[in-house]
Amino acid sequence: MTTMQALFLGLLQGCTELLPISSSGHLALAEQFLAVRIPQGLLGFDVLLHFGSLLALLLCYHKTWIRILRSPFIADRAGMRMFALLIIVTIPAGLAGIFFGEALDGLRSLPMLAAGFLVSAIVLLVAERVPVRRPFTSLKIWEVLCIGVAQACALLPSVSRSGMTIAACRALKLRRSDAVDFAFLMAVPAIAGATLFTAINVMKGTMTLPSLAVSSVGFLASFGASIFAILLLRAFVQRFSTAWFALYLIPLAVLLLTFAR
Numbered sequence: 001m002t003t004m005q006a007l008f009l010g011l012l013q014g015c016t017e018l019l020p021i022s023s024s025g026h027l028a029l030a031e032q033f034l035a036v037r038i039p040q041g042l043l044g045f046d047v048l049l050h051f052g053s054l055l056a057l058l059l060c061y062h063k064t065w066i067r068i069l070r071s072p073f074i075a076d077r078a079g080m081r082m083f084a085l086l087i088i089v090t091i092p093a094g095l096a097g098i099f100f101g102e103a104l105d106g107l108r109s110l111p112m113l114a115a116g117f118l119v120s121a122i123v124l125l126v127a128e129r130v131p132v133r134r135p136f137t138s139l140k141i142w143e144v145l146c147i148g149v150a151q152a153c154a155l156l157p158s159v160s161r162s163g164m165t166i167a168a169c170r171a172l173k174l175r176r177s178d179a180v181d182f183a184f185l186m187a188v189p190a191i192a193g194a195t196l197f198t199a200i201n202v203m204k205g206t207m208t209l210p211s212l213a214v215s216s217v218g219f220l221a222s223f224g225a226s227i228f229a230i231l232l233l234r235a236f237v238q239r240f241s242t243a244w245f246a247l248y249l250i251p252l253a254v255l256l257l258t259f260a261r
Contacts, residue, residue: 001045001210006218008034013049014056014225017191018162018184019233020124020245025116025158028108029256044209045218050195052222057188060230064185078137082185085144090189092148096155097194104155110260116158117253121246127167128243132175136182143172147182151190162187162233166242176237184230 012030016023058065068086071079139147150168154161162183169179209215236242 001214003214003217006045006210006214007221009045010049010052010218010221010223011225014053014222014227015229017050017053018057018187018226018229020120020160020163020166020242021249022116022120022154022158022160022163025113025160028113028157032108032110044199045215047195047199048209048215048219049222050191052219053226054188054191054195056223056226056230057184057191060227061181061185061188065188082137085139085141086186086189088141089144089148089151089186090193092145093152093155093190094193096152097197100155104157108157110256112156113158114253114256114260116156117249117256119156120158120160120163121249121253123167124163124249125243125246127170128241130171130173132170133173134175134178136169136174136178139172139174139182146172147186151186161190163242163245170242176242177234180233180237180242 009027009030012026013023016026064082067076067079068083070076071083147165147168150164151161153159154164165183165186166179169182170176174182210218
């Protein structure tokens, strides 16, 4: 892997992981059309890219996470409830990843990628038509489980995790900014779990890393792009609907179907 490939993959991962357009789908496209791929033996590099996004999320929401982690020790009931909700919302995706992760990851043909992008677009369009009424702190347990199921659906390549979770929150009548914040908060345990799972294989020696220089470039690119994506989306939803991302996803899906013929 070259430094330029590491830079490209880091920027692509950081932006598409957190914007509602699917990182897995775009990485698959990069492999197929730009001949940029992560060799099977270097999947540890993928851990670095995701760790960059994870660190960016923790940095941008550090005050919230400090409160959540301190809550059991200072009897902060609101913080403890949020901690419990974040555990509950992660369960469906965790179970789906354990039982179906490898099988679903193989669905990377152009028609399947196009279908995933279309699903993300349609879900965003439909969810934005629901009236806005409440903050995410009012979520009930069954509603959180529904959001968790939506996140589990994003195990399909090119189905956006952030898109599905934001749309699920919107469908439950959450304010747009609160939907984005909750989606980013719940991304932390999801990305951390997936990263830890892959990191275990790295430590076992079944996966390796590129050189220090290449790895550093990829990590820093992912970290910087992730911060940019977080700040961009948070500012974007203050004025615009997330349904605007469908204007990118739908033409992309049509283009892929054209190439697949």
